Amino acid sequence: MGCIASKQSQNASRDNPHSQLNCSNDLPRQKLLTLETKPEERKSKQPKSLDKNKIVELFQAEHQQIYRNKKFQHDYFITEEKVLLNGFQGKIFVVENKVTGLKRIAKITRNTLNNEQITKYVDDLQSLKKLDHPNIIKLFDFYYDDKHIYLVEEYYDGGDLYQRLSTEMHSQEKIHVAFVFQQVLSAIYYLHSQDVIHKNIQTSGVVVAQKSNLLIKLTGIDDLFNIFQESDSDISYRAPETFNDKYKWNKAADIWSAGIILFELMYGKHPFKDQNKQLTIQNIKRNNIKENIDLNTINDDAFKLISDMINPDFKMRPSAKECLKFKFFKTIRRSSMKITSALLRVKEFQRKNELKLILLSLMIEYLMPKEERDKIAQTFYKIDLNNDGKISKTELYQQYLQRSGKEDQAREEVDKIFSQLDINGNQFLEFNEFLIASCNKTDLLNEENLKNFFNKLDRDRSKQISANELKVFFYNTNLSQSDWQQVIQLGQNKEETNHKMSYQEFVSLLTEN
Incomplete structure (x- = not known):
């Protein structure tokens, strides 16, 4: 019986070396100020009071040291401090994206890594960003400088x-x-x-x-300890x-x-x-x-x-x-599941081209509200009968057969869905593929979101997205520079092919149909 020989008979070292990463004492212990401004009162999700001077005032002395990374400052502001979890050796905060207003969890720890270690850690974090499962906390962004490492993750509030x-x-x-x-x-x-x-x-x-x-x-897959x-x-x-x-x-x-x-x-x-x-x-x-x-x-x-x-x-x-x-x-008795609004959107999804899928995937990552993501995750869990983190044709077929009672019709629907959604061609629907098809496109593709997201991609503020600007969001892909240029061309008007996409072309591509 392994560790327990019987229910009646129960009984049948060394210390870890002190970690170079044990740095919680170097971080500020004083609770951070909570910003009074409510999200709904902000204009463009970033009030005028939150200019650089105000941030310096809020996070002076000890706080300023933790908030010193310029890229992190540019994207997020801290709203409150959270209780430490999972033995994490640093500080944990609730933050909000300055553009979208979406809540995230930021884990900040001292950077005590040498150049070789930080290179390996960044490579590992880039790989972990690709993890795609509804029961794993999503890593959205990370930053580092000579003092601190910043991990920005999916927000949760249900407790331990x-x-x-x-x-x-x-x-x-x-x-x-x-x-x-x-x-x-x-x-x-x-x-x-x-x-x-x-x-x-x-x-x-x-x-x-x-x-x-x-x-x-x-949680914890991206911690330095791992x-x-x-x-x-x-x-x-x-x-x-x-x-x-x-x-x-x-x-x-x-x-x-x-x-x-x-x-x-x-x-x-x-x-x-x-x-x-x-x-x-x-x-x-x-x-x-x-x-x-x-x-x-x-x-x-x-x-x-x-x-x-x-x-x-x-x-x-x-x-x-x-x-x-x-x-x-x-x-466990999984509920007898009717086809939800999410599944109906999956059924109606039309796969247009690779660029549209790439952009939708990025928009979901940065703009989808947590509540909608979690709701779709629950639908995904109900369909994923063998719990392998992906949906097979057989699993989806069972849901449509339960709904229609007609085998041929169910098979036809499933084959059509897979032909449109199975982006990587592995005969499974990954969680991200399911999100792309089942999210509420009307809410996701509203005018404010489209403008904010275009500005995020337009890093040089040229009012056009180049292949290089899109490429930086995808680490370690097998696509060459010419491949990326061809991808960008998919969103261009045929009259002009300059390997760049204007805002009008961007909107037209995403909102078509």
């Missing part, structure tokens, strides 16, 4: 998962645990399919997207093999960490955490589950899954994909 379930769930009602933990595993399954290992999964890093739902988000592996953060979720010398991280370590989260959700206690770090490491390595935990209080299905996930032998642990097939998740 463990606290949320503790206050809302009756002691014997465990169906919510299966529902939320399935989403955690779905996120891990997706990460592992992209050859990304999280390395720091813990309960405080699993958050709820909104107060009104149980859409789960996994790249350089030296930290004073909570080690109680680490697998036993990770304390060995010269250990090389693998996916099985993430499975162990997730298993500890499930243990906490089911039993209400951590199995190994003790009074100090050394005792905790000893308990993990020796598989000493606390004696005051009665292992008989949960059902056999949950016990089997936990036991397999926290097996001391990492080679015996199931993969995330295998975990999702356990009987424990059979208690």
